[in-house]
Amino acid sequence: MAQFFDALSKLASESGIAQFFTGSWQNLIMICVACFLLWLGIKKGFEPLLMVPIAFGMLLANLPGANLAVHYHDIPEFIQLIKGNLVVDGVVQQAGLLDWLYLGIKAGIYPPLIFLGIGAMTDFSPLIARPSSFILGAAAQLGIFGAFLMAMFLGFDPQAAGSIGIIGGADGPTAILTTSILKPELLGPIAVAAYSYMALVPIIQPPIMKLLTTKKERAVVMETLRPVSKREKILFPIMVTIVVALVLPSAGVLVGCLMLGNLLKESGVTERLSKMAQNELCNIVTLMLGLSVGATTNGKTFLTADTLKIVLLGLIAFSVGTAGGVLFGKLMYIVTKGKVNPLIGSAGVSAVPMAARVSQKVGQQENPSNFLLMHAMGPNVSGVIGSAVAAGVLLAMIPHA
């Protein structure tokens, strides 16, 4: 127990808030300046296409501990890198196309860029209208930590166990980013498992949802969500970025990019950038990410017993996450005296919007006139934030190079 509190207090001492009091007060002023520039760009229309990204970049760079500011590297090191000489098994080889593309994964560039695109495609209104949905997004992350524990039992090292656990977040880019940092050699099997289970959401989730709920619970019709104003939609990404990155700096990069994409969409003044992030950027990065991940799966490292264990643990992670969401949905059903349909909890595993559609489908099997989709979108988008936070927690707690 002492270790538990020790770990918590040490994480707290490394939070961005704590760093404001230990010499990072200038960052606080810069955050205010960034918010002012955002206001100028969005509200006053001052060169929004440049002002909004610049101001948000300023915001990210000044979140203490998130390590998102640009560092000025020594030029000679870059020259060495540009030469493209790779030492493979003691032999110097020229780096090829896929080696270069892989740098985007190794350097943690692709997943945040995909998050930027996802943010630009996501409507957070259901979550803003019902903030209690955040709890379902948290509950569904139970699968991550459950799978971590089981992987440790099966003899994986902590880095591998953390990478396997993140499959339960049902979020491809998050799984890839976490694995590329903790255990890059498992990138292939973990990416394949994560994306396979995301595609199998409509098959994996319904039996668990039905098993854990009664007919009466599944038939609950929820109240219509309140309308959300444009101002709320604009302030939401800025506030989430500040809160999450200050409390857990290691989650700053994923959450920050997700929210920047969303701000580009909701601000209404950067439509060109928003469309670019949703389409061209997301498509190009997805292609490069897919190619690079695929290129890591050579037979020697992929065809092992560990891959089978990873696939099995991924399924467990996904199932436990779904169960965690539904069980907390049941808790909300009890607390609200039957106003919340527990089926929306399963959408907390992320996998947007597939998991929300599954909630809608299972709900309609009991009550054909019931429309749960918008209600399930709240936990669903909360799950995206939740899995990014869980990845940040794993990166903060598990030692890595």
Next chain:
Amino acid sequence: MLLSVSFEKIGRGVFENPSWDWSNTLVVTLAGFFIVFLVLLLLIIVFTAFGKIMKKLNEKEAAKKEKEIQSVPSAPAVGEVDEETAAVIVAAITEARGGKAVVIKDIKEAGK
């Protein structure tokens, strides 16, 4: 000490010591899930409060707008005006009513 935190630069992780035992595993599992919960709980608190403030603000703005609309006369003032002027007046009333359609009767009234 197993739990000596070192988040410095890139080499991060709560457990600086490379030796790993089951207590570390349990701490990562329990504290990890607890922190995820805590962060999202914090977001619930922040956005519940934020939602209440925004709701009040929206209501206040709606009331202000309604008051402005009410203060605009629905029919033009006295005197005779031509059709063109009447159309301009009606367009102004329409805009002031927040885009609400003005019936043709108003034009006739405005034209008087």
